[in-house]
Amino acid sequence: MNPDSHLLWRRPRWALAMLLACLGSLGPFAIDTYLPAFQGIATSLSATPAQMQQTLSAYLFGFALMNLFHGALSDAIGRRPVVLGGLIMFTLASLGCALSESIGALIAFRALQGMSAGAGIVVSRAIIRDMFPPADAQRVMSQVTIFFGVAPAVAPILGGLLFVHAGWHSIFWLLTGIGALLIVLNARLLPETLHLDQRQSFHPVPLLRGYGQLMGNPRFVALLFASGVPFNGMFLYVLSAPEWLGTHLALGPTQFFWFFVLTISGIMGGAWFSGRMAGKLPPRRQIRLGFLVMVSVSVLNVLLNLVLKPHPAWALLPVAVFAFGWALMAPVVTLMVLDLAPDRRGMASSLQACVGSIANGVVAGVIAPLVMHSTVALSVASFALMSVGLIAWTWVRRRNP
Template structure:
């Protein structure tokens, strides 16, 4: 039987994008590569969390300095995301991905060789500045190559791995730390970056034709960001995707306190929460892919938000009643993860299609908003709510509620948004 190839897939239907170059290989090859690119950033956020105590002891770092290694990464990640997409719109997708992955690998080496907390903070910031390139540009590539229905199916696969990364990363980091020490975590990241660079150098196509590239000039660039940043439609779409993710992310960031303190689980039992979150994301992303071309994006998003609502109500009720059994505490997180994975792909595609000639810029600004929200949650919200399982459940539900409010306002002001398949 003849294998399907990416070259046989239907190209984007909007007239602003030229036909993409032929991409040889099995139909799953490019989606798998883009999924791998998308997880580099979120994976490197959480991989070293299990080694916090060991790093702190080794480098004589205070708790504040350890928190700064995370905040520096997230803030640099958010800031640089503003530029990755614009650079990709001007110079092409491939060069930005290759330079970004190479810089990430070198920064990881710097983290592994750090001799002080200050050096680790610096190189973590360098990791953050470079890691976003692969995530931002991979989203733009999806819409460069695929028509809307197929793009949602591919975006669902990417969402699956994007959501899996924060759940799997602490497990990988914990094993590396236990077996080989904290330095091995960053050496692993360096090897991951090197391997990903080699694969992309060999097989990643350039999907933005020269004729469609935008001049890299400061004034038009600022004007473009101003137009997007002042667009209520864009901002509401960005908020409706960024905030619900933190309903799950808050538990991942606070996992040592939540699982070890509130649920009294041993470190070897922590994986149950991550498996539950992984299962929810996998099922949700699969469901979103199956819905593509069958249900209108608006109906999919409504279903996802309703699912998260059910999970939030169950979670708050159980915590208010003082029921702290691990199964009762963890299962609602899996349901919530399912809902988020259903919502994310169609909303992301609506963002990218707002300006077909500046998809890189739209992806950049969306990623910047998401990263900034993650940074605030990591540095401010989690330390405030982690000491009580009830306040954690209320914080999670609040992120969902803000995202829902943004989507409901979008529905009211632009009722045609997401109506068509």
Template sequence: MSGPTPPQPSAAHAHWQGPLWTLALLLAGLSTIGPFSVDTYLPAFEAMEKSLPASPLQLQQTLSAYLFGFAFMQLFHGALADAFGRRPVVLWGLAVFTLASLGCTLTREVNLLIALRAVQGMSAGAGMVLARVIIRDLFDPVAAQKMMAKVTLFFGVAPAIAPMIGGAIISVASWPWIFAFLTAVGAVLWTVIWRQLPETLAVPNRQPFNLRNLMHGYREVGADARFLLLALTSSVPFNGMFIYILSSPTFLGRHLGLAPTQFFWLFCVTIGGIMAGAALSGRLAGRITPRKQVALGYALMGAMAAINVAANALAPAALPWALLPAGLIALGWAMAMPAVTLLVLDTFPTRRGMASSLQGAMGGALNGITAGVIAPIAMVSPLGLATASALMIATGWVAWWLVRARVQLA
């Protein structure tokens, strides 16, 4: 498929004057502000329930409203960026996020807080969708994979430190200060991007912004078998690890007999796996082909999933081995994910923003299905979780097997 010629690695230096690791840190901040805003305020639920006042259901709605807004707007951020450029969509998204966070800081009415959280979610997704698009705008495939791996490495840290930061804030101040912290994060990101990151999409490469062209784009991308299979290749196996996190209260508390204070071990294992896999992906970029790298990632995930099913079928789940599969599956996924994501973006070079949006929306929908349907069924036993995880990894492998003959890999 024809499209604009990808810029050479030197284009990144033309757009970013500092060390490339600082660009990786900035793009990681864009990618993580969405999930970071989910986890940071969770330690404050009890304090919020007392001071607002609010029922547990209403507090849960502040989370649901955020996640719904986040998932819904992922469908549109990329299309807007293909038409108007990356920079204005990111800046407007961060501006709205910052103002919504300030509103959450100031409000003491729970229904208004729910509405503001929805606005937060709708705006936060712009960073996640467009960070990977900006990477591909600036770098050739090998350099882009290395940069994507760096971003994933930083991304792995966010879920671990977000609740810690929220817990630290609530231990010394009231819950609104958590949202004040998010306001400051949004303001700092907006300022740095406004001052340091110019536009990465040239005007001749932009898409016309009209309903007919948008509908054509959604049909073109959403109906393309190669795109859909690649999106499944990256998103389905993620749930092979994610199902353990979703089921952690039952898996860790009921099946493994851990106290709530010990739950962090699962998060350490999975986050460590993501970080190790991302680091390995960056080191392998340019040394082996993307096809081989994805194959290695799936070989690790598949072997671990098979061993996990066999171990749980033969013996009761026990520490420490029961926690290792999630971490090694996360490692395999993170090793393959940067290469697969770049293949997704390059499927439609002229509509990379839209492709990134739809990939994110598909991933969010699959996460929702796993959370609402698969995890409640599978968590009845460790063997059920292992089997569900293995089936999701197998589904991703089948998608990759079907698509690899269609995709020309360097």
């Protein structure tokens, strides 16, 4: 923690949480806004479905790759330069997307977007722990999660409206404007939170040694899996939404919002409760409570799908409750990850984001296409993904009572 942290931010704590949430939301927002325009972009640029999928794959690959370096770079030169540099690159890449007239150009600029968008997610976590002691950091992390939950709900609606009324290019003009606004806000408001005495070398030898030390720590790796994989028990349903909601639950496109409203309400509710429990409930008990909620509702979800015909009246609620359980424990596990490397919190955050991105990619590219055609298979896969995190946390708890 920065010894001068009390001098760096004089505004309300929620204002910093909102600023950091905007940074963290930029990456997911840049995905969700353009998804409603997928078919329109393909028609406009004479692109095949496979080429359109590459615009998403290039973004996700760039996002995962650079997640390994954003945090380590911020440990070396400071948090603020990495945030501002990432925002500038994102804004220019968004401008390139808006001006693209070929699918090849769009793929290239989407890759640049992905490479830069992750800076906000990675560095914002490190900033929180730079600024606050554990209990306060948990409260701020929970506030960030609450604000973060708004982006996935708003992004598809904005993207769809812009596509219908102004064409697909307008979506990327919106992202360009958001990027420019965040540059101005962070240039004016965001303090440098990494103390000079805590800076690390970015030379390849100590950098690789640092990565090796963290990945060679079984407790650190287990916590990465405990924090990064359970999210996909919920995210699997988001990725499978067109098939699950449209085919299995027979909902029309205008009714999909009920799923997103309930799920995001679960995330925001869990994050709010996590913040309220900070300093009152021991962190390990809070994590146990979060996993208890996820295990219970996952088992119930599997049983309901085995015995009942799929119906929106009961099928949407288990995913929302699962989201509540995940948001209840995620801020606490994230802080445990960062505190295992107090002198390299940026690197720890990078590795956490990278593991999460890889898990998201595997679920999106492999698991979801295999199970989305069966509601039973979806519920079992969701339970299995949650179980990976549960097993990892159980190992941590038993090895470090």
